[in-house]
Amino acid sequence: MGNFKSRPNVSCADELKKKISESYSLFRSRAIEDLRPIEKDWTEIQLVCGKGEYNEVVELITEKNKHEKTDGGLTLLHIVGIYGGSRTLIKFLLEKGLKPDALSRRQFTALHLAAYRGDAECVQCLLESPDTDVNLAGNSGLTALHIAAMCGFQEIAEVLIDNGAKINMQDAVNFTPLHIACNFGNDKVVSLLVSHRADVNAAGGVGDRPLHLACSRGHLQVTKLLVEAPQQPAEVNVKDDEEHYPIHFCCKSGHLNVLSYLLDKQALPHVCNIYGDTPLHLACYSGKVEIVKHLISVTGCESLSKENIFSETPLHSACTSGRSLELIKYLLEHPNVNINYQGKDGHTALHSACYHGHIRVVQFLLECGADMNLVACAEMSGGVDKKEEQTPLMWAYEQGHDTIVTLLKHHKRPQDESACGDYSQPGGEGSYVSVPSPLGKLKSMTREKIDVLQLRSSLPRYFQLQITDLDFQEPIGSGSFGKVYKGKYLGKTVAIKRYRASSFGCKSDVDMFCREVAILSKLNSSYVISFVGASLDDPSNFAIVTQFVAGGSLFSILHEQKRVIDLQSKLTVATDVAKGMAYLHNLPQPIIHRDLNSHNILLDENGHAVVADFGESRFLLSEEDNMTKQPGNLRWMAPEIFTQCTKYSIKADVFSFSLCIWELLSGELPFAHLKPAAAAAEMAYHTTRPPIAVTFPKPIVALLQRCWNASADDRPEFKEIVPILEECKQSQVAALLNNSTVPSLKEEEEGEEDGQTSPPIAGNVMALRTHWEQEASKNSSVPIDELRRRLQFPQVDKNGYVSDPLSTLGISVTIEQTKKLLESAINQSQS
Structure with missing residues (x-):
């Protein structure tokens, strides 16, 4: 049985798909960068190739310049392809010996870029060369056919296939062109690939088939093409590595038309993945009301009573997500759905809503008769045989949901008028449910509270500070934990890291706090931050005090x-x-x-x-x-x-x-x-x-x-x-190279007027800078005074960063020139 509190927010497949999406977005941005090169640094031959001037290219091209590349690694052939040059010019360059398979710095050939641009004529012309490898993998392992499938260029895909493109070749994440076409919903390319016998059941990086991607994206036409493929139809009930079926993905994403089609094609409606989730569970976790209604009306109520490995029924799932009160109301209308049903670990739908902080859901469940006194069993830190019973209020308290704690403490039901909780006073209004005391009773103590008590007992007394002894000044930083302040302690300026008041109920924050205090108290080095102490007494006043470092980060x-x-x-x-x-x-x-x-x-x-x-x-x-x-x-x-x-x-x-x-x-x-x-x-x-x-x-x-x-x-x-x-x-x-030894122009002029001589190192650096200026004046139209000004006041680029001082000269300085200048300066200092 899984632990509800450790349930991952997303599955491994979701994480991989997110990274794949980022990878394809990065691919597109890189392709666009190559398709929008910076022309200001181009040579004459590169410029005329960009203009597509055939006669001028013929006149200018030589054995020496025909292999020139831009800073981005683009050859003349790349440039012609980027700007849609004529077939005649492309053939001419190929005949001059330019390699069509040369990769740019961003890992694209001319064929890749032409396919991305949708230039069918250029693609056809490049493929006529015997040196063109139609299956060469570039950026992210994508071939030209993958790129055409991504962009939906059916004509180019057909040309590539006719010229030997491998239809089932896989990229860096084991996706075939069919996977990519299905993911992006390019039904014409899908139809073409299927007609050429592409493997419709090929497995991707986590066993995901093209049908999984089509259903997840809601592409109905693509789904039909795969399932109804004449030679090799896709399996409707195929599983990925986490045993997700296509129906799982369409229910999670909320695609009603795809769901109806899959059910018509005999998709299994009550199957479970490795987490025990049915399609109904995933629809409830995602708050997809129409999907839930359709599933139950067509396939029956079998899934309503199923628990996943985290002891959650679909009702639990809807309360965990808290996305739709309408969905929770609909589920509760069914006679076989009990609002107080306890999963294998004892937690109810109210526990789930309290744990995740959905106050509107909590309020609704209470109004519908949810029992706040039912308990879940949680393992204690002492071992697997030790259990503690926790009410919904304890779960809300543990997570720091103060408003829900208050709501539960003061919620009053007619049948409970005689009830008396821990905080109620005789004859007065108060809590009608057992709640933990502020100091935490042993019975309801969580592992986080135990960690704090252990820290208090192990931390030397001189490190345990009172919050009242700290003088808070202006805030100097913030984070998810709270804020960092400049302050005073015993007359000394310090930095105070103040945790949020709710941190005592949040596991990650308490872990971080206890671990940081434990580590800081053991450190003693001038190269790490010095620990002053910590405030541990009151959970609402947790704070870590360290030395104040004036310069900032x-x-x-x-x-x-x-x-x-x-x-x-x-x-x-x-x-x-x-x-x-x-x-x-x-x-x-x-x-x-x-x-x-x-x-x-x-x-x-x-x-x-x-x-x-x-x-x-x-x-x-x-x-x-x-x-x-x-x-x-x-x-x-x-x-x-x-x-x-x-x-x-x-x-x-x-x-x-x-x-x-x-x-x-x-x-x-x-x-x-x-x-x-x-x-x-x-x-x-x-x-x-x-x-x-x-x-x-x-x-x-x-x-x-x-x-x-x-x-x-x-x-x-x-x-x-x-x-x-x-x-x-x-x-x-x-x-x-140390700029701090270079005197400003003003200091140099004042020194010369006073008759002072520069220290030896400053003089050599001045000579070095003069040498730079002389070299710059030879290769630049910029006046010498302007060059000096740029050296003294470096430029700032569009992102607000200081540019490389050498780049502000507007000249190109080679490594050999740099070496010679440095050697010259060193020789002067030695003499």
Whole structure:
């Protein structure tokens, strides 16, 4: 029997489909980026190819320039295809030896882009070349046929099939072109693929068939094409890996027309998935009233009494979702539906509504006669043989739903006039149901309350503070837990992390609070946040007090204040963070942070950094410990955590650290153009990493590549990272590149007027900058004064980030030029 309280909100199939949807959205955005190239940096031959000028291309093309590529990796053939060039021009370029299978930086061939554009003529012309591989997989493992199926281009799909496209080839998530056409509802392409004997029962990444996708999306015509396929009809009752039938998906999504069709085709109406959910359960969880009515009217009431593994009937399910009072009313009209029915674990529909905080549902159930004194049996922390009985009120109390607790305490029924609860006074009005006392009776004590009591007994007294001793000042941050304030304690400025008043009833918040206090109390390093104490006495006043770090978070400095940080300071921050993480990882009982990102790196007024926020951290008992899935911020998350692995190590922190270093050096968010989940998916499933700039020191580049290695075992430990950073920080190249040693133009002019000479290092840096300006003036029409102004006041891009100082010169500087200039400056300093 499953535990109702641990029921996942979505199934594994739902999670995968969400990631697949994000993957296809990312695919589309990348294709559009390739189809909208930036022309300002193009060469002359690239520009005339874009215009489709055949005669000019013939005149300009040479053996040297015919293989030129744009910054995005687009060849001349890509460019002609993007702009719909003539067949004559495409054939000419193919005859000149251009490879049609060359991939752009975003993993597209000219054939992929032509198929995405719907340019049938260009596709046909490219396929006439014997060098064109019609089945070449590009971005996300998609072939040209997959792309045509996604976009609904029947003519192009037919041309591709006629030229040898494999009709059942699978992409990165094991989807065939038929899967994709069904998902996007392109019935003409589906009809074409079915007529060419595509496998209508091919299994995707979690065993999902094309019919599952069509029913989930509500594509009736596509569903009919699959079920009525003449050669090989789709199985109406086929199951995926979680034993979902197509009828499960259409009921969950609320597609009445598809449901009627499936039932006419002998779909089984009362089948269960591995969670014990019937189609009626899923319709109730989703609040689909019309689906429920149709199912019961056509197939009978058999499913009304079925429980899933979480001890929930359809009535429980409707109350769990709380989406429709009309649905709950309809279910209660049936004579075989009992409002007080208790599942195998004893919980009623009222328990479900209370647990999820649906106050309108709770009110309605009470008015309909729901018994608030019935109890569910929950396992206590002492072992499987120990049970505690919990009323609906206790479930609401546990989850912090104060309004429901109040409603239940004061709800009065006529038959209960003589009843007297724990809070009622003789002869007065009060509660008519047993409720837990504010301190929590042993009988109703939850595991979270036990954790708090254990923390109180183990935490040294000097760490246990009174909330009245804290002087709260202005708020400086907030989160799902509550707010962070600047404040005073015993005359010292501190940071106070104040938890919400309802946190005592919320398991995740209490876990985080207890774990963070337990960890902070064990730490003693100048590179991690210092613990002052915690307020533990009153659940409504939970608070964690730490040192106040005046500089704020690295995230705020980089992306909100948009401050320019010189390289030497960046390396100081990186080194401090590495030392802090090395300290955590090498304690007798190691600590894995699990949420290392720029929000949790704080800087003091001297530019030194400390690691903070240990709410997601935990003590690591062994390398084989089972870990929580996906803790922390997705944008900085290690691939092994994002992919649902529950056995990961301290090397996950190393990956997050590498993204922080990249962010520090570049001044930009990792994958800023993507949402956090899409960024994590890109790193995990496509092994994509942020781009390396020319200005990054070489030792740091090598370190980054090791730290964000896809294999956790191949990443270095922090005790190895620290000396690398310290050596880089102390190197002369780092000192030369350090912007803080470059005097402003005003300071230089004042120094010259006063007859002062610059210190040796400043003089060499000035010489280096002058050399840069001379090189720039040779290759740019920008006046020298304007170049100096750009160096002194870097530009800000459209996203509000400070641009690379070198890019503000408006010139292209090669690595070899950089090397020569640095060597020149070093030689001058030595002489």
